[in-house]
Amino acid sequence: MAPIIKVENLHKHFKVARHRRGFLGAFRGLVSREYETVRAVDGISFEIGRGELVGYIGPNGAGKSTTIKILAGLLVPTGGTVIVNGRVPWRERKSHVATIGAVFGQRTTLWWDLPVIESLELLQYVYDVPPERFRRNLAEFREMLELDQFLETPVRSLSLGQRMRADLCAAMLHDPMLLFLDEPTIGLDVVAKERIRQFIRRINRERGTTIILTTHDLSDVEKLCERVMIIDHGRLLFDGELSELRNRFGGEREMVVYFDQEYDEVAVDGAEVVSRNGKRVTYRFDGHEITASELIGRISARHRIRDLSVREADIEDLVRKIYEGRLLEAPDAG
Amino acid sequence: MRRTIDIYLRLISVQIRSQMQYRASFLMSLSATALITFLGFGSLAMVFWRFDNIGGWTLWEVGFLYGMVEAAFGTMDLFFSGFNPHIFSRLIRMGTLDQILLRPLSVTLQVLGSSFIMKRLSRISQGALIFVISVAMLDVHWTPAKVAYLPLVFFGLMCFFGGFFVIGSTLTFWTVQPIEVVNIFTYGGREMIAYPMHIYERWMRDFFTYIVPAIFLNYYPALYFLEKPDPFGMPDFAPFLAPVVGVGMLVASFAFWSYGIRHYQSTAT
Numbered sequence: 001m002a003p004i005i006k007v008e009n010l011h012k013h014f015k016v017a018r019h020r021r022g023f024l025g026a027f028r029g030l031v032s033r034e035y036e037t038v039r040a041v042d043g044i045s046f047e048i049g050r051g052e053l054v055g056y057i058g059p060n061g062a063g064k065s066t067t068i069k070i071l072a073g074l075l076v077p078t079g080g081t082v083i084v085n086g087r088v089p090w091r092e093r094k095s096h097v098a099t100i101g102a103v104f105g106q107r108t109t110l111w112w113d114l115p116v117i118e119s120l121e122l123l124q125y126v127y128d129v130p131p132e133r134f135r136r137n138l139a140e141f142r143e144m145l146e147l148d149q150f151l152e153t154p155v156r157s158l159s160l161g162q163r164m165r166a167d168l169c170a171a172m173l174h175d176p177m178l179l180f181l182d183e184p185t186i187g188l189d190v191v192a193k194e195r196i197r198q199f200i201r202r203i204n205r206e207r208g209t210t211i212i213l214t215t216h217d218l219s220d221v222e223k224l225c226e227r228v229m230i231i232d233h234g235r236l237l238f239d240g241e242l243s244e245l246r247n248r249f250g251g252e253r254e255m256v257v258y259f260d261q262e263y264d265e266v267a268v269d270g271a272e273v274v275s276r277n278g279k280r281v282t283y284r285f286d287g288h289e290i291t292a293s294e295l296i297g298r299i300s301a302r303h304r305i306r307d308l309s310v311r312e313a314d315i316e317d318l319v320r321k322i323y324e325g326r327l328l329e330a331p332d333a334g
Numbered sequence: 335m336r337r338t339i340d341i342y343l344r345l346i347s348v349q350i351r352s353q354m355q356y357r358a359s360f361l362m363s364l365s366a367t368a369l370i371t372f373l374g375f376g377s378l379a380m381v382f383w384r385f386d387n388i389g390g391w392t393l394w395e396v397g398f399l400y401g402m403v404e405a406a407f408g409t410m411d412l413f414f415s416g417f418n419p420h421i422f423s424r425l426i427r428m429g430t431l432d433q434i435l436l437r438p439l440s441v442t443l444q445v446l447g448s449s450f451i452m453k454r455l456s457r458i459s460q461g462a463l464i465f466v467i468s469v470a471m472l473d474v475h476w477t478p479a480k481v482a483y484l485p486l487v488f489f490g491l492m493c494f495f496g497g498f499f500v501i502g503s504t505l506t507f508w509t510v511q512p513i514e515v516v517n518i519f520t521y522g523g524r525e526m527i528a529y530p531m532h533i534y535e536r537w538m539r540d541f542f543t544y545i546v547p548a549i550f551l552n553y554y555p556a557l558y559f560l561e562k563p564d565p566f567g568m569p570d571f572a573p574f575l576a577p578v579v580g581v582g583m584l585v586a587s588f589a590f591w592s593y594g595i596r597h598y599q600s601t602a603t
């Protein structure tokens with residue numbers, strides 16, 4: 001089947017006025033402005049098939065939101081081609097957005113002063129949803145997202161998690177075939193995150209909605225996505241199965257150990273000392289090769305440990321490892 | 335078309351209901367605006383009490399100009415609330431414009447439906463009251479043509495000033511903050527044409543005739559309604575340009591607006 005999204009050599013460059021320092025600089029800035037080009041998206045190509053649930057991840061400023069905005073028809077790219085569901089998003093904005101749903105981080109689509117239910121009802125008219133269809137969807141989402149407790153509350157009084165749930169409902173009321181979620185779990189606690197992840201999973205499985213999800217929280221993708229795209233500095237670093245990513249780059253962890261006293265020699269087999277600060281030493285180790293408890297055993301055989309904590313790799317670690325791997329594999333790549 | 339109107343009314347009704355939620359502050363601002371407008375006309379009346387005319391026009395003749403502009407501008411201010419540059423620039427800064435672009439409706443329709451400042455009603459009714467009283471005192475010689483033309487002048491004034499709102503808002507795509515210069519045209523223009531144009535210096539009048547043709551929106555129609563001679567010797571059709579100039583202004587400003595939206599979609603501030 002034809003892919004629902006086809007992106008080829010996508011570029012988006014922003015011109016940003018360079019700020020000059022000091023009073024004289026500000027004055028010169030008035031007279032002649034100097035511009036700097038930010039390559040937010042710098043030559044990205046991919047295809048996404050119907051029904052996929054893709055994690056689009058990368059560190060802050062990588063270009064995730066910019067890509068999503070282009071796919072959603074909000075932003076016109078500098079170069080490249082984009083076909084979403086047979087349309088060029090920004091050329092046919094109205095018919096395009098009628099077939100997609102989108103939630104952008106903490107910005108709400110709902111009317112600030114209206115109770116949630118009234119916002120949802122208004123969207124019924126905005127998207128021209130048949131009443132029967134609207135009733136059925138609303139009933140289903142109310143149950144899935146547990147909306148009932150705050151359906152009559154004005155949007156401005158909702159907690160962040162509640163607002164995200166209301167926004168997810170709003171984005172799905174018109175049965176979009178595509179759902180864009182830009183950092184849907186940002187700022188939420190563990191319980192709220194989990195509820196949202198469950199909803200995303202169910203929507204994808206039960207309705208076959210194609211979903212692209214951006215995040216800089218690796219646990220989002222680990223729990224949800226089979227396919228992962230990693231972007232950094234506007235370029236695609238990895239596009240493939242989550243399992244492959246895990247095998248090649250995953251498993252890296254860090255352990256911070258607080259010793260009873262300052263030791264001269266803290267090195268240990270199977271881990272690398274990343275940083276040292278008095279009694280506090282940070283080790284990095286590969287979870288495939290050695291478990292945390294083995295490592296603790298090796299260290300405590302020689303030194304007295306007072307306290308420790310283990311940290312999973314985050315997206316920055318992952319990106320760094322990909323770069324390192326690339327440097328080793330193909331010195332002239334990129 | 336019916337769907338458009340239906341959606342528009344629903345969007346506006348949201349705005350009205352939100353304002354009703356803050357009822358106390360709503361009523362306060364309503365009466366405050368009423369007071370300010372009345373004081374405005376009151377001080378004008380004081381001038382007449384001392385000089386008994388302005389450029390040869392009586393209080394009620396000036397009241398005709400004044401009331402007409404106040405009511406028309408106020409009505410525009412109400413319906414174009416969303417295009418008020420100060421309100422619109424907030425829409426951009428808060429990212430609401432992105433939400434608007436995400437909905438399968440015209441952007442213009444949604445901006446019009448994004449704000450509806452009810453307290454403008456006080457200004458509208460003050461203006462209408464001053465206008466009605468002035469007309470009553472003046473003993474205007476009404477003909478069917480004059481009765482038919484009056485709403486067109488009102489409409490022309492609305493479109494004309496609405497155009498300035500749209501231009502002012504469009505400029506915020508580039509500047510983010512609203513620009514004061516636009517206010518000089520919008521609010522300065524409103525103040526100017528509330529008085530007979532022949533009292534101003536030549537260069538000022540020329541500016542508001544040939545560059546910003548505000549003179550045709552209020553002064554010339556008033557000459558026609560009040561059957562006064564034209565001191566500047568314009569062609570006979572000059573009093574009838576109000577709707578043409580107004581609509582032309584609005585159409586041109588919406589062309590600029592579409593250009594601005596395209597610019598926004600390629601930069602997204």
Ligand SMILES: Nc1ncnc2c1ncn2[C@@H]1O[C@H](COP(=O)(O)OP(=O)(O)O)[C@@H](O)[C@H]1O
Pocket residue numbers: 014015016038039040058059060061062063064065066067601602603
């Ligand atoms: N409207 C804009 N104008 C100028 N620069 C922008 C704009 N939007 C994003 N950028 C820049 O483009 C880069 C990518 O931003 P973004 O797509 O928001 O990253 P992410 O969502 O991955 O954090 C950043 O360097 C950001 O500063």
Ligand SMILES: [Mg+2]
Pocket residue numbers: 064065066182183
């Ligand atoms: Mg982002």
